[in-house]
Amino acid sequence: MLEAAWRVARERGIAAITLREVASGVGMRAPSLYEYFESKEAIYDAMFAEGYEAFLKIMPGPDDPSEPRPRAIAWIRRFFAFCRADVARYQLLFQPAIPGFHPSEDSMQLAGRALTTLDREMRAIGLTRPAAADLWTALVTGMVNQQIANDPGGDRWERLADEAAAMFIDHMERMEELV
Amino acid sequence: MLEAAWRVARERGIAAITLREVASGVGMRAPSLYEYFESKEAIYDAMFAEGYEAFLKIMPGPDDPSEPRPRAIAWIRRFFAFCRADVARYQLLFQPAIPGFHPSEDSMQLAGRALTTLDREMRAIGLTRPAAADLWTALVTGMVNQQIANDPGGDRWERLADEAAAMFIDHMERMEELV
DNA sequence: GTCTATACACAGATAGAC
DNA sequence: GTCTATCTGTGTATAGAC
Known part of the structure; x- marks a missing residue:
C-alpha cells in the first residue's frame, strides 16, 4: 500500500501523488x-x-570512524547516498515540497529524534557549541540540494562532499580552541 | 499586473497563485x-x-569591501536580506516550488548571468578553483533554506551567516595556497 | 472490503457577445 | 479589451449497493 505510494512518488514526483494512481x-x-x-x-x-x-538508521554509529574528520566524511557520504537513492523521499523529508502538508505529532517526534541524535553526535566528536549542528545541517542539506536540483545525474557537488565535511570540522575545531 | 501576481504569491504561497485571484x-x-x-x-x-x-542588482560590486572576508560577509548578509524580504520570490528563484514549471530560454539566460557573475566574483577575491563557486552556493543557499524552513520568524541561522562566510573564505584561501 | 456512481470544488483555458 | 458562459480536466471524498 505505502509501497505503491512510493512508486508513484518516484515516478511522478512526491507532490503529484493521486489516490487513483496509488x-x-x-x-x-x-x-x-x-x-x-x-x-x-x-x-x-x-x-x-x-x-x-530509515533516516535514523543511517545516522553515525559505532561502526563509523571515531576521529571527527573521517567520521564526518563517512556521514556526509552516507547522507548523499540516502538522499539520492530516493529523491521523492528526500523531498518529503527535507523540502517543503507538498503545499499544506504538516506531519502529525507522532511523525514530528520521529523527526525530532534525528535532531537530538545529531546534537549528541556533535558533542561526541568534541563540538560543544550549539551552532555546530545548525551549521552542519545547513551545509549538508545545501550540498545535497544543489546536487539534486542542478546536476541530478552528475556528481558536481557530491564530489565536493569530503572537502565540505573537512572544512566544517577544521573550522569548528579551531573555534572550540577559542572557548 | 505582475505586481498583483506577486501580492497573491506572498499571501497564498508561490505555488497557490490562481488566474482568478490575480x-x-x-x-x-x-x-x-x-x-x-x-x-x-x-x-x-x-x-x-x-x-x-532584482537578484543581479544585489550581487557584490565596487561599493562592497574589497578584502575577501568582509566582502563575503557583506554578500551573505545581503543574500539573506534579499531572500527574506520576499519568501515567495526566493521560492520561485531558488526552489523547485512549482511542479512542472520550467523557465523559458530567455529567463534561464538571466539566471545564467548570475552564475557567471559569481564565477568572476570568486576569481576577483583570489579563488581560482571551480569548486569555490559550487561550495559557496551550497553553503549560502543551505543557510537561507534552513532559516526559512525551520525558523521563519527568528534568526537561528542568519546569526551564523558571518561565521559561515568566514569559514568558507578561510578554507578556500588555505586550499589556494596548496595549488 | 471493494465496488460504481457521484458530489463537490477547483483549476486553466476558450468561444463569442459587446 | 473585457466580459459572461462554458468546456474540460483533475482532484479528494462520500453514499450506498454488493
Whole structure:
C-alpha cells in the first residue's frame, strides 16, 4: 500500500501523488484506500514517518570512524547516498515540497529524534557549541540540494562532499580552541 | 499586473497563485489576463525574470569591501536580506516550488548571468578553483533554506551567516595556497 | 472490503457577445 | 479589451449497493 505510494512518488514526483494512481498500483479503486487511511494527508504522514525511520538508521554509529574528520566524511557520504537513492523521499523529508502538508505529532517526534541524535553526535566528536549542528545541517542539506536540483545525474557537488565535511570540522575545531 | 501576481504569491504561497485571484487583484476577470499573458506559465516566467533581475542588482560590486572576508560577509548578509524580504520570490528563484514549471530560454539566460557573475566574483577575491563557486552556493543557499524552513520568524541561522562566510573564505584561501 | 456512481470544488483555458 | 458562459480536466471524498 505505502509501497505503491512510493512508486508513484518516484515516478511522478512526491507532490503529484493521486489516490487513483496509488489505488491502481495495488489493483484497487481510489475509494477503497479510505479503508486503510483516513485521508491523503494520512498517507503522506505514514510515508514521512517511514522515511524518518530509515533516516535514523543511517545516522553515525559505532561502526563509523571515531576521529571527527573521517567520521564526518563517512556521514556526509552516507547522507548523499540516502538522499539520492530516493529523491521523492528526500523531498518529503527535507523540502517543503507538498503545499499544506504538516506531519502529525507522532511523525514530528520521529523527526525530532534525528535532531537530538545529531546534537549528541556533535558533542561526541568534541563540538560543544550549539551552532555546530545548525551549521552542519545547513551545509549538508545545501550540498545535497544543489546536487539534486542542478546536476541530478552528475556528481558536481557530491564530489565536493569530503572537502565540505573537512572544512566544517577544521573550522569548528579551531573555534572550540577559542572557548 | 505582475505586481498583483506577486501580492497573491506572498499571501497564498508561490505555488497557490490562481488566474482568478490575480485578475481580481487588478479589477478584472480571469479571461482578460490572456490579453497580457499566453498562459499561467508565462506569468510565472515573467516573475522569474523579474526576480533574477532584482537578484543581479544585489550581487557584490565596487561599493562592497574589497578584502575577501568582509566582502563575503557583506554578500551573505545581503543574500539573506534579499531572500527574506520576499519568501515567495526566493521560492520561485531558488526552489523547485512549482511542479512542472520550467523557465523559458530567455529567463534561464538571466539566471545564467548570475552564475557567471559569481564565477568572476570568486576569481576577483583570489579563488581560482571551480569548486569555490559550487561550495559557496551550497553553503549560502543551505543557510537561507534552513532559516526559512525551520525558523521563519527568528534568526537561528542568519546569526551564523558571518561565521559561515568566514569559514568558507578561510578554507578556500588555505586550499589556494596548496595549488 | 471493494465496488460504481457521484458530489463537490477547483483549476486553466476558450468561444463569442459587446 | 473585457466580459459572461462554458468546456474540460483533475482532484479528494462520500453514499450506498454488493
